[in-house]
Amino acid sequence: MTSKTDAIYDWVDERLGLSELAAFARHKTVPVHSQSFWYYWGGISLFLFLVQCFTGVLLLVYYRPGAEAYESVRQITFVMHFGWLIRSAHAWSANLMIFSILVHMFSVFFMKAYRKPREFGWLSGMALLGIASVFGFSGYLLPMDELSYFATKVGLQIPAAIPWIGPAIANMLRGGPDVSEFTVQRFFALHVVVLPAIFLPLLGFHLWLVQRHGNAVPPSVEALPPSERKAMPFLPNFLRKDLAMWLISLNILALLASVFPWALGKPYDSLAPAPIGIHPEWYFMSPFEMLKMLGAVLPGEIGEIAGILLFTVGIALWVLIPFYDTSKEQGRRGRAAHYFGLLAVFALLVTTVIGYWTIR
Amino acid sequence: MNEETNSGIIVPEHLEPGEIRTRRAFLAAAGAAGLAYTAALAYPIYRYLASPEEMALSATAVTEVTLKDAQKLPLGAVLMFKFGTAPAMLIHHEDGRWIAMTAVCTHLGCTVQYEPQADRIHCACHGGVYNPYTGANVSGPPPKPLTLFKAVKNDTGVEVSRA
Numbered sequence: 001m002t003s004k005t006d007a008i009y010d011w012v013d014e015r016l017g018l019s020e021l022a023a024f025a026r027h028k029t030v031p032v033h034s035q036s037f038w039y040y041w042g043g044i045s046l047f048l049f050l051v052q053c054f055t056g057v058l059l060l061v062y063y064r065p066g067a068e069a070y071e072s073v074r075q076i077t078f079v080m081h082f083g084w085l086i087r088s089a090h091a092w093s094a095n096l097m098i099f100s101i102l103v104h105m106f107s108v109f110f111m112k113a114y115r116k117p118r119e120f121g122w123l124s125g126m127a128l129l130g131i132a133s134v135f136g137f138s139g140y141l142l143p144m145d146e147l148s149y150f151a152t153k154v155g156l157q158i159p160a161a162i163p164w165i166g167p168a169i170a171n172m173l174r175g176g177p178d179v180s181e182f183t184v185q186r187f188f189a190l191h192v193v194v195l196p197a198i199f200l201p202l203l204g205f206h207l208w209l210v211q212r213h214g215n216a217v218p219p220s221v222e223a224l225p226p227s228e229r230k231a232m233p234f235l236p237n238f239l240r241k242d243l244a245m246w247l248i249s250l251n252i253l254a255l256l257a258s259v260f261p262w263a264l265g266k267p268y269d270s271l272a273p274a275p276i277g278i279h280p281e282w283y284f285m286s287p288f289e290m291l292k293m294l295g296a297v298l299p300g301e302i303g304e305i306a307g308i309l310l311f312t313v314g315i316a317l318w319v320l321i322p323f324y325d326t327s328k329e330q331g332r333r334g335r336a337a338h339y340f341g342l343l344a345v346f347a348l349l350v351t352t353v354i355g356y357w358t359i360r
Numbered sequence: 361m362n363e364e365t366n367s368g369i370i371v372p373e374h375l376e377p378g379e380i381r382t383r384r385a386f387l388a389a390a391g392a393a394g395l396a397y398t399a400a401l402a403y404p405i406y407r408y409l410a411s412p413e414e415m416a417l418s419a420t421a422v423t424e425v426t427l428k429d430a431q432k433l434p435l436g437a438v439l440m441f442k443f444g445t446a447p448a449m450l451i452h453h454e455d456g457r458w459i460a461m462t463a464v465c466t467h468l469g470c471t472v473q474y475e476p477q478a479d480r481i482h483c484a485c486h487g488g489v490y491n492p493y494t495g496a497n498v499s500g501p502p503p504k505p506l507t508l509f510k511a512v513k514n515d516t517g518v519e520v521s522r523a
Contacts, residue, residue, distance in 0.1 A: 058408060080411040082404035 028214070028234035033221045038107035039238075040245045041100050042210070047246040048097035049203070051253065052135075055090040056192065065188035067181045069144040070267040077264050088257040094136055096253060098283045101129050109341045112325065112334070113216030119322040121213065124206040126319045131199050136281065138191040144184050149268035150278055152179050152187075158291075161304035178270060219330060279359050286348045287311060289355035318344065420444040423522050430518040438474040443509065443520065447471050449481075450511060450518060451492055460511035460520045461495045466504040481506070 013019050030039060062080060064072040076083035105125060108114060114122035141152045156179070160170035175182030221229060232238055265275075280288045294310070295303040317324075317340070325337035422444040430450060433439055439450040440463065447463040451474050465472050470485035474492055481490040488500035495506035510523045 058405065061409065081407035081414070083408055083411070085404055086408055 024211075025235050026233075028211075029231040030234055030238040031215055031217045031221065032230040032232050033217065035107075035111060035218050035221075038103075038111065039215055040242065041104035041107060043242045044245055044249050045097055045100045045104055046203075046207075047249055048093050048100060048253075051093045051250075052090065052097060053196075055086055055093065058086045059090055060192065063142070065142070066185045069142060069181070069184045069188075073143040073145075073264060084261050085257060088260075088262040089253060091262040092257045092260075093253055094139060095281070095283075096249070096256075098132060098136060100249075101132055102283075105129060106341070106345060108216075109321070110338070111216055111218040112337075114322040115216075115326060115328065116322075118209070118213050118216055121206065121209045122322050123319065124202055124209065128199065128202055128206060131195055131202070133283065135191065135195050135199070136283065138187040138195070140281065141179070141184055141187045142191065143264060144181075144268050145265035146268055146272070146275055147265050147278065149179055149270075150274050151280060152183065154280070155284070158308070161301070161308055163305060179268075180270070219328075219334075222328070277359050279355065282352065282356075285355040286351040289351040289358075290347075292355075293351070314344075416445050420446075425520045426517055427520060428517040431513050431515070433518075436476045438476075441520075448509065448520070449474060450520065453493070457493070458511040458513050458518060459493055460509040460518075461506045462509070463506075465502060466497065466506065467500075467502045472506070 009018070030036070059076065062072060062076050062083070063069075073087070076087055078084070108122065108125065137152075137155055141148045152174075156170045156173055159173065160166045162169065171177060173183075173186070174180075175186050217229070279285065290310070291304075291307045294307045297303070298306050321337055321340075325333050327333060425441065425443055425448075427439065427441055427450060430439055433450065433452040435452055435456070436454050437452055439452075441448055441450065443462065448460060449463045449472075450458065450460045452458060454476075463471050463473075465483040465485065465488055467483065467486055467488050470483050472481050472483045472488070472490065474480075475482050479492060480498070481492050481495075482488070483490075483500070483502070486501050488502040489498045490496060490502065490506050491498055495508050497503070497505050508523050509520045512519045512521075
């Protein structure tokens with residue numbers, strides 16, 4: 001019996017190199033220090049992405065894009081057994097995923113894990129966050145209720161404000177001058193085919209880089225001599241903790257999805273006025289509020305263009321941080337990058353709070 | 361060094377027999393909890409995917425269908441309709457008889473058709489032939505006859521019910 005399984009293992013190993021992988025996994029370690037807690041957030045994001053794939057496929061079973069979109073979501077929510085739960089889990093998990101990606105991003109930023117040789121990890125991570133937000137934006141329209149209609153209408157004003165080419169881009173995204181069943185059809189194609197096709201290989205690249213370079217340690221730990229640094233084996237110690245985190249995430253998700261089921265509004269009506277108190281999702285609240293504030297100072301088109309310029313410069317600075325803050329020594333640039341990060345967190349939090357505060 | 365107890369279980373030397381029992385109880389409890397957890401996840405997913413099937417089941421409970429205006433069907437004509445979820449046919453024979461039966465071939469489930477010229481029911485998939493008055497399988501591969509329904513004509517239509 002054993003010799004037979006050994007023989008099969010050898011046969012496969014010779015062709016796929018399993019023992020190299022096993023040896024790699026055995027030697028993989030994860031640093032242990034006071035900031036180790038933040039290492040879990042990439043894994044939590046990955047887990048929530050898997051939940052998105054799974055619940056997304058389940059929703060695809062009954063969802064119909066185009067003119068019937070609202071009716072099919074109504075059917076999923078109120079007719080199919082537990083359809084409300086699947087839909088609620090998909091919506092909640094999307095929000096939790098964006099949240100955990102943001103936590104992951106800021107922890108990487110403040111641990112300075114974007115420095116050599118991990119620049120590509122940072123860049124691919126930023127691209128993944130960008131795609132995740134487009135996932136969020138396109139998925140938000142798919143039920144075609146009142147809120148999704150106005151959210152998409154307003155959201156597409158941002159690309160529309162780009163000088164010269166803006167209106168053409170917005171029309172292309174909308175499939176016409178107004179949000180309609182053509183918009184939901186193309187957002188659907190984007191959401192379930194185009195975005196996953198870009199996201200998955202990029203995610204593979206991102207994870208491969210993590211294996212290649214291992215976990216970065218914060219500068220304070222990096223300054224210690226190697227003999228004073230601690231680490232735990234990935235197999236089974238860290239993996240066990242990782243899976244425990246996944247289980248905790250799943251429980252939180254199940255609790256939120258079942259206790260606070262995601263609502264479905266009235267079907268969209270292109271003639272109805274926007275409902276009172278309409279506001280963007282929390283992860284778009286900050287840019288929304290910044291644009292609003294800027295609009296108060298610089299009214300009209302100037303304000304719109306200034307806003308887009310501000311975001312473009314801010315995001316470019318953020319994305320290009322590995323090429324600015326390169327030195328391992330705690331120099332002036334390192335400190336500047338740190339303060340830039342603190343400023344970004346502060347601005348995001350404050351504008352988000354103001355945004356929610358001023359909802360009428 | 362490991363010892364073998366008389367129940368055949370290998371006991372690592374550093375463990376007392378009492379510890380083995382609690383460890384085994386713990387593993388059993390953890391396994392049961394894991395199973396219960398997986399079942400709690402799988403049950404809603406199963407019910408969600410099975411929803412259309414359950415809806416169809418309630419439709420197959422149908423025992424009677426009223427075909428409105430079917431009394432106007434000319435002699436030698438056929439009307440296809442759904443009895444529950446499955447296709448069925450109502451034939452108004454040249455001799456004035458009203459015959460209703462299922463239209464699902466008993467061979468491999470294709471929908472059969474009434475051919476007035478040949479006065480037969482024919483299945484195009486594998487050439488099965490049925491009697492258009494009794495539903496009896498006449499030739500070809502069908503193993504069983506088509507199920508007959510009771511058809512009663514009245515002033516507003518034809519009532520079809522399970523015979």
